[in-house]
Amino acid sequence: MYADPQKRVLTAEEAELIREKLGLNQPVYVQYFKWLATSLQGNLGYSYKTKAPVLDEILARLPNTLLLAGSAIFLTLLLGIPIGAISALRRYSLVDYFFTILSFIGISMPGFWLAFILITVFSTRLGWLPPVGMRSYGQSLGSIQEIIDVGKHLVMPMLAMAVVEIAYWARYQRSSLLEVLGQDYIRTARAKGLKERIVVWKHAFRNSLIPMITLVGLTLPDLVNGSYIIETVFGWPGLGRMGVQSILIRDYPVVMGVTMLSALLVVVGNLLADFLYIFVDPRIQQN
């Protein structure tokens, strides 16, 4: 019941004028090529809603989304890989079963439902974390307090986004390490009488990381997907929330811009993964 939309009937001339102004009376393909031509020059058009350049709207929100997605990736690497490695090394132990079941649950839970749980526990019941937005206003903000404040706002959306990814990464890391441990050169290394620690960490673990890089490429679209829902639930002022909002009100230039950027983020992420490959895997370097 927010806006009480007052229904106004536009006259045919008024509507025609607006259509002409927005170029909507041209055939779709003409509109498309016009858009393509201008966007290649860096002009993504103007938001129907705010009249501001779409690029401005996007650039203002991009850092927020990158902060959220970036910290989710960081957390994923920090927890996913060690958990996977431990599971693999202690295969079929209690720890392994525990983490296996936990990561299955993580993969199976809808992110927004996890968000509900987090909000209920940490915000409603315990009152530790703010449930909405990216920062509080109203305190005298020194730079350190401000960072802490943003950090507090970041915790829950980051967790809600990262849990699924941590689970995936742990599963992949586990099977990747298991596969490497079964390779001949590991057997050779062990036969040579190398210390188990060196065999595992220097040979097996490092090699098991190489296939993980591919996962980066798969994680990025997932994170972008997640951002639409998680940013909406937590009122995070990022691209995802803007994307959902603009779909709901049919703000086409913004929808196009957000899609472009999402795709671009994914492509750039994949490129980074490729470079990482070259960096990590000496076999590729030689070619």
Place this chain on the structure above:
Amino acid sequence: MSKKRLILILFLIVSTISLLTACQPAEVTPETITIIETVIVEGTPQVIEKEVQVTVAVTAVPEEPAEEVGEESDRQGGVFTWGMPDEFPGFNPILNNNYTELWLFGLTSEPLTWGGENYPTELKPILAESWEVSEDGLVWTIHLRQGVVWHDGVEFTADDVVFWANAIQDPETGEGAAWWRPRFETAGVPHTFEAVDKYTVQVTTAEPIPSLLNQICVPLIPKHYFEENGVSNADMANDPFNTEINIGTGPFKMVEYRRGEAAVLEANPDYWRGKPYLDTVVLRVIPDPTAMLAAVQSGEVDWAQVEPQYVPQLLQNPNIELHILKMDSFRALEFNVKKPMFADKRVRQAFMHAVDRQSVINAYVMGYGEIPDYPFTHVVYGYEPLPQYEYDPDKALELLAEVGWVEGPNGTLVAENVEGVPAGTPFEFTLDTPPRYQAIGTVVQANLADIGVKANMLIQDYPTWLAENLGKEDKPYDVVVGGGGWLGSDGAGYSWAYYAGSATNSQMSYYNPEVEGLWAQVTATDDKEVKGELLREIAVILWDELPMAPLLWQNWVFAANPKVHVEETELNPNLFALFAKPETIWIEK
């Protein structure tokens, strides 16, 4: 980077783009979005006596008398955070009339006068101090308040007024201004605005317009900004003044805009009514209603409009005070009367009997609403309750049987000899429901199912619905959960949106020559009494014909931090600014 990957990237981008563009329907005019949400302030204030806001303070915190805590020095300072339910479409007051925007303009910008249908007192001078009209009623001399400065330090003068009026009158100025334009002209002839001296403006109109100052209460804009920056009227919409900054004369000035996040306002120390108590006002953008609820509950915002559904949970929270305000706002089932199924008024009356409107109110606003007994809201001139349609499914079935709908197999109603409907057709239709009215749709649907009518609910956002139906001769919809707000006391709002002009023009495709004649008489007179009588005549006809079945009159709920004091602000939900005197808001430390 390999060639393969380059190709992939290209593919990716091109396919994304083409997919999107292919989906773009050509006929939609998304511009309607900003135009439809509007507050008009016009007409006269008399009826408001009945409309005194009920400020229900439901909280465990005892109200202390303002004087005891409220020493001037104690009141100074503090930050007030206000949760905004929508992103800001723009900051130029002549281009925007979305209601979140108007709340912001209520803090930063000022019109010449505040008049308007629901303002509790007579026309109130703001930037105009006094005025007189010539005897023939054509020439107005307006004396401006002296010594008022814009937020950037330049003095406010008559030149600003002339520039502002001409910008609104210029057809080149963006669509938002088109909305105000009719108020600055009569019969197609624009009023002339002239600066007589630095503080006097003369307005000449082609015909006498007694309510001129009620009509032109649009916040002013500074001429010097647009001149110095070489902004033409056509460029106004995309200028920073609209997309990221605002300069006004109000008690607060906008100092920072974080896109999608918040607008930060600071006290204007030079404000002409005196320096505000607050240091800072933060308007935080929280578009998701659930997130807004969470923000209110956790104290992240001090003031926010919330869905009435949340009242029970908010009541449990001792740190929240609720203000429940009566609104000029209603929800209704709008019938497409061109469809043979709904052409007969008895079918529409049957719907009124079939829907349990108290349940609708319970589900949609937790009981914080009233069952309408009039086709307009209670603020319209001449309102007196009309005989109520009681909830009575049997009566509904009776009426439908008269039209020719009889009980068919498994309890559904089937056409027997209904005009325009082939015999044997089951009574089944699409009920368009905007997402936020889902609760209403759900109850209506269930109630209709009880009498054998099948309503297929289609949840569709409002802009989409408008794009498909607006101004079309044959509108595709059957029934929509609609309604309106702030349509005012003089009936004008109802006439152009719903009941007059032509069937194409009317939202419900409804046209009745008798009603049309009465509307013409309503417009022709300035006498409130006469208007009231005429409007009542119209109401009686519409209450019988029911092109639109009013379901409820609703209230607005604001949740507030109990430390915030708004007692002296003349809080009024029917006023666009919400707070008439925002400088008097203060916060206990």
Place this chain on the structure above:
Amino acid sequence: MTTVEQAATSNNLKRETQLSLAWRQFKRHKLAVFGLCVLPIFILVAVFGNWIMPYDPNAVAADGVIGMPQPPSRKHLLGVDLYGRDMVSRLISGAQISLSVGFVSVGIALIIGLILGSLAGFYGGIFDTLITRLADIFLSLPRLFLIMIVNSYLPPNIYNVMVVIGLFSWMNIARLVRGEILKIKTLDYIHASTALGASSGSIILTHMLPNAFAPVIVATTIGIPYAILLESALSFLGLGVMPPQASWGNILYEARQWISVAWWYWVPPGVLISLTVLCFNFIGDGLRDAFDPTLRGK
């Protein structure tokens, strides 16, 4: 017996032993067995839902209360929702929707995947390039957003949700099928069949697709929970299954306004989504282990 027939028979034999081997392997995967035991309960409840529902899931005010969710009672084991509808009935009705979205949309994905995969694998060349590129693109795009966009233009009903999810989920299956066919294409008995005049269609159907059976079954099993999660996300954003039809996702959409006061409104649908998805994932994992010879015996 001709060589071709011999090859085919041995192929069948091989498949049989492969299946029994796989089953033995599968039984060792405890979690998968757990999934296989729990999932049928869900499916049975969904299939016979209309008979076991205590109330009409869409009947408003089953309890005479509207406007406030009511906690569990003896009459309503999981309480009633905002409109006074019985939650148990709605959850059962939601199970029907969520499971059918899962199965149907993955069915659509399977058909598209099999066709495109076979075309790419069997004919190669431009077909192959186009289809694999297309799959790459679809895989790297943020799928949810595109589904939302496409969905927002279609009349919102459950069939469109199924179709759209299906249209965006065929990529893995197509890739797998293509890979298997490429592997088999060079084998002698395929050449022999071609020489004997078998049509390409029958070769694909009788010789090639059966070989792709194992990986495709795994991919399908893993695709179903993904589709269920997508549906719940769409419905949660208000773009999926239309009320009053209940789906677990749109129950959560309605319930999110009540998370701080009515746990019985939002906890059960979430648990059910998670549990269903979990079962499918367990089974998928078990199948993958069972069909993967490199893991056998470990």
